[in-house]
Amino acid sequence: YKFRSMKLNCGTGRHETYLRHLVKSDSPMIKLDLLSDERLIPGGCFLRAAGLDELPQLLNVLMGEMSLVGPRPCLPQEFAFFSATQRERFRSLPGLTGNWQVNGKNQTTFSEMNAMDIDYVRNASPLLDLRIMLHTPSALVLQMSQAFQQKLASRRSAVLNESGLASQVLNSLFKSSAR
Numbered sequence: 001y002k003f004r005s006m007k008l009n010c011g012t013g014r015h016e017t018y019l020r021h022l023v024k025s026d027s028p029m030i031k032l033d034l035l036s037d038e039r040l041i042p043g044g045c046f047l048r049a050a051g052l053d054e055l056p057q058l059l060n061v062l063m064g065e066m067s068l069v070g071p072r073p074c075l076p077q078e079f080a081f082f083s084a085t086q087r088e089r090f091r092s093l094p095g096l097t098g099n100w101q102v103n104g105k106n107q108t109t110f111s112e113m114n115a116m117d118i119d120y121v122r123n124a125s126p127l128l129d130l131r132i133m134l135h136t137p138s139a140l141v142l143q144m145s146q147a148f149q150q151k152l153a154s155r156r157s158a159v160l161n162e163s164g165l166a167s168q169v170l171n172s173l174f175k176s177s178a179r
Contacts, residue, residue, distance in 0.1 A: 014039070016077065022110040023081050029106050029113065049147035051140055057096050069129040070095025071117035082114075089117035092124060102135040105143055 022029060040048075047053040060066035066073070073094030074082075082090075099120040100113045108116070120128070 016081075019078055019081050026109045026111050028109055049144050049151075051143075054096065061096065065093070067093040067095045069097055069120075069132050070124075071098055071120060072100060072113075086114045086118075089114055089121055092121045097132060097136040099132060102132055102139040105139070106146070 021027070044053075057066055061068055070092050071089040071094055074090075079087075079090075099116040100108065103116055104112070
C-alpha cells in the first residue's frame, strides 16, 4: 500500500526507460520526480521526499507481506529487468527501510543498491535490523534536505532560463573575467 503521489493512468514508459538505463549503464540513481516529473500530483513531491507516501506499508508489515527492514520492494514490471544474480535480493521480504536506504540511497548506482540489498539478505540479523532502524530517521532527514535543495535549484534554474537571466549572468561573468 502507498499514498497516491502520482496521477492515475500516466503510464510507466518513462520509468521503464529510466530503469533500463540504470541497469545497463550503472549510473548514479536520481529520482525521476526530482526532475520536474509531470506525473506527480500537487504535494506529491513532498510526500515522496518525506517518505510519507510509504507509511501505509505498515499495513503490509502487519499482514506479513513486508518486514520493517529488508530490500526495497520493486514493482512487478521492474522484476524483468533484474538478472538472476540481482534477483537474490528478493529472497527476503521487502522492507520499509533497509541497508540501501540508510547508506546513500539516491547517491548510489543500481549495482551498489543491489549489492547492499544482497549483503543484507545474506547477513540479516536482529542486530543489523536494529542498526538500520536506528539510522533510518537521520537518513530520512538528510534525504528530505537533499530533495528540497535539488528542487529549489531546479526551480531557480528554470526561472533563470525562462527569463533569459541565465545567459545575461553568464555573459557578464565572461566579460568581467576577460578584463
